[in-house]
Structures are given as structure tokens and as C-alpha cells.
Amino acid sequence: MNEYINLTKDNINEEHICCAISDKKHQQGVEIKKEWLKSRMKEGHVFRKLNAQGKVFIEYAPLEKAWIPVQGNNYFYIYCLWVSGSFxxxxxxxxLLxxxxxxxxxxxxxxxxxxxxKKKTPxxxxxxxxxxxxxxxxxxxxDYELMALSFDGTKPSFxxxxxxxxxxxxxxxxxxxxQCPFTQNCIKEVETVCKENKVALDLIVIDTLEIAKNIPCLFNNWAVxxxxxxxxxxxLNANIAKKVLGI
Incomplete structure (x- = not known):
């Protein structure tokens, strides 16, 4: 039988964050993500996962408190629904849905x-x-679309x-x-590429709900x-960063 558990303030330190369980270079990001989650839980944020060593989870929050440039009343926003590999x-x-x-x-x-x-996108x-x-x-x-399951006819929007x-x-x-445990290591790799190639780089951290709601694009946790x-x-790892820069 499939057993799922929700992360709570009592179990979060012992449980893994599904999307970054196998790569040690992302562990700093995992700890930062967990601290971020602890602050969000009191706002109604839910992180539910399969009770197994795998990437199987859903993460969602009340839209009013969701770090995403979407507006609406009394909705949940799903950040991520991920099932990978043999699962x-x-x-x-x-x-999970x-x-x-x-x-x-x-x-x-x-x-x-x-x-x-509109088309399959990572x-x-x-x-x-x-x-x-x-x-x-x-x-x-x-090509990006905001999709909603409305129970009362109201609709959210970007x-x-x-x-x-x-x-x-x-x-x-x-x-x-x-919010994403992968960002810390990716930032290090991009910084190295930019330094070696003398490319000017601006890193803008989204560290408040207000900033997240008003960013100039759709993506709240990583946008290039x-x-x-x-x-x-x-x-962006080093290779993808070079491709974006045409190096």
C-alpha cells in the first residue's frame, strides 16, 4: 500500500526533500529549503510525499501566500507535482493531485x-x-498557461x-x-563561468512574498x-550557462 506523509515542523529535520535526495552538492540548498518551508508551514503550505526514497511529491500553498506572480482569492497554488524514475x-x-x-x-x-x-516543458x-x-x-x-480547477466560477490570473x-x-x-534546493549550487557554477569569461552578472534573490508577486516573469524560484x-x-550548470551566453 502506498504511504504518504506531510512534512511538519516536527518531522522536517529528519525527512528528505524529494527533489534533491541523491546529490551531496545540493545539500546546502536542502537545508536552506527546509528553513524556508518551516516559515511557510504556518501559512498553510503543504509538502506531501511518498514515504520512500524517491522523487514523488506535491507542494502547494494558499495563493495569497504563494511565492508566485499569480493573483486570485481563496485558491490553492500547486508549485510542483513531481513523480520520477521507477515510481x-x-x-x-x-x-497526490x-x-x-x-x-x-x-x-x-x-x-x-x-x-x-501548451507543449511538454520541463x-x-x-x-x-x-x-x-x-x-x-x-x-x-x-506558450505558458495558468490552469485552474474552479469550484465556484472565479478565476485567478497572472x-x-x-x-x-x-x-x-x-x-x-x-x-x-x-524555495528550490538546486539554486545554491547552480549559482556557484554560473558565478564561476561569468568570472572566467568576464561576464557581468546580476543575482537577484527573491526573499519576500512581495518580491515574488511582482517579478517580471512567470517563474518564482529561477528565471534567467x-x-x-x-x-x-x-x-544553469556551467555548460548550460555557456550555451546561454554563446561562449
């Missing part, structure tokens, strides 16, 4: 929303899977600032937050701009 095809994504839906109904929420895309939930549960597109920016997808600075600029244009939400 795929066992119904975990279904179980249905838990979130039931939790939303129990707490009398107006609905649930999540970021997806780190984003598949559109067809969400549509199967009644999620519909309620807002979009290019913040106006998120629709800019550009900045004034021409420097390589990265917005990042403590170059020459003023949005480039990617994919984490």
Missing part, C-alpha cells in the same frame, strides 16, 4: 491553480493530465508584471529564491534573463 506509472500523480483537490474542498477553497504549457505538469481533472486555461503568456518577460538590464540576470530578454526557467 512513474503507479498512480502517484493521481493520488486528488489529495490536494480534497484538501481544497475540505477547506472550502474556491479552486486550485497551477502553471502548465518542471511543468502536463496539460492533458490536468484537463482530465477539469482544469482549464484561465490566463496565458506565450500579475501584470509577470507578463513583461523582459528587464532593462543587459547583464546576465538571474532571479532565484530559497540575458540582454534584457527572458531566456529560460531551467537551472
Amino acid at each position: 512513474k506509472g503507479q498512480g502517484h500523480a493521481k493520488n 486528488e489529495y490536494c483537490i480534497q484538501d481544497a474542498k475540505k477547506k472550502k477553497k474556491s479552486g486550485i491553480c497551477i502553471l502548465s504549457s 518542471y511543468l505538469s502536463e496539460k492533458k493530465f490536468l484537463q482530465h481533472y477539469g482544469f482549464e486555461v484561465v490566463d496565458s503568456i506565450g 500579475m501584470d508584471t509577470a507578463k513583461e518577460m523582459k528587464i532593462k538590464s543587459k547583464k546576465l540576470t538571474i532571479y532565484y529564491s530559497p 534573463f540575458n540582454q534584457g530578454k527572458y531566456e529560460t526557467h531551467l537551472m
Whole structure:
């Protein structure tokens, strides 16, 4: 039988954070993420995972407190729904999403929303899977779509600032937050590449809800701009950073 557990202030120090359990170079990021989670739990943030050594979890929060440039009333926002490797095809994504839906109904929420895309995109939930549960597109920016399962007919939307997808600075600029355990090591690799190649770099940490709600793009925990244009939400290791920079 599948057993799932929710992280709490009492068990978080002993439990693993699913997405970064196998690589020691990300452990600093794991500890930072756990401290971030401890502060969010009192706001209703939920991190639910399979009680096994694997990457199987869902992470969501009340939209009003969610570090994402989306606005709406009385919704849950799903940050991440991830099932990987040998755990795929066992119904975990279904179980985790249905838990979130039931939790939303129990707490009398107006609905649930999540970021997806018109085409399959890394780190984003598949559109067809969400549509199967009644999620519909309620807002979009290019290929990216905000999908919502509304219980009362209301709809969330992207913040106006998120629709800019550009900045004034021409420097390589990265917005990042403590929410993702991968960011700390990626920052080190990017800094090394920029230093070796004499590339100007701006690192902008998203460390408050206000900043997260008003960033100039869709992605709250990692967003890369170059020459003023949005480039990617994919984490940059040294090789990917060089590709973005054309080095």
C-alpha cells in the first residue's frame, strides 16, 4: 500500500526533500529549503510525499501566500507535482493531485491553480493530465498557461508584471529564491563561468512574498534573463550557462 506523509515542523529535520535526495552538492540548498518551508508551514503550505526514497511529491500553498506572480482569492497554488524514475506509472500523480483537490474542498477553497504549457516543458505538469481533472486555461503568456480547477466560477490570473518577460538590464540576470534546493549550487557554477569569461552578472534573490508577486516573469524560484530578454526557467550548470551566453 502506498504511504504518504506531510512534512511538519516536527518531522522536517529528519525527512528528505524529494527533489534533491541523491546529490551531496545540493545539500546546502536542502537545508536552506527546509528553513524556508518551516516559515511557510504556518501559512498553510503543504509538502506531501511518498514515504520512500524517491522523487514523488506535491507542494502547494494558499495563493495569497504563494511565492508566485499569480493573483486570485481563496485558491490553492500547486508549485510542483513531481513523480520520477521507477515510481512513474503507479498512480502517484493521481493520488497526490486528488489529495490536494480534497484538501481544497475540505477547506472550502474556491479552486486550485497551477502553471502548465501548451507543449511538454520541463518542471511543468502536463496539460492533458490536468484537463482530465477539469482544469482549464484561465490566463496565458506565450506558450505558458495558468490552469485552474474552479469550484465556484472565479478565476485567478497572472500579475501584470509577470507578463513583461523582459528587464532593462543587459547583464546576465538571474532571479532565484530559497524555495528550490538546486539554486545554491547552480549559482556557484554560473558565478564561476561569468568570472572566467568576464561576464557581468546580476543575482537577484527573491526573499519576500512581495518580491515574488511582482517579478517580471512567470517563474518564482529561477528565471534567467540575458540582454534584457527572458531566456529560460531551467537551472544553469556551467555548460548550460555557456550555451546561454554563446561562449
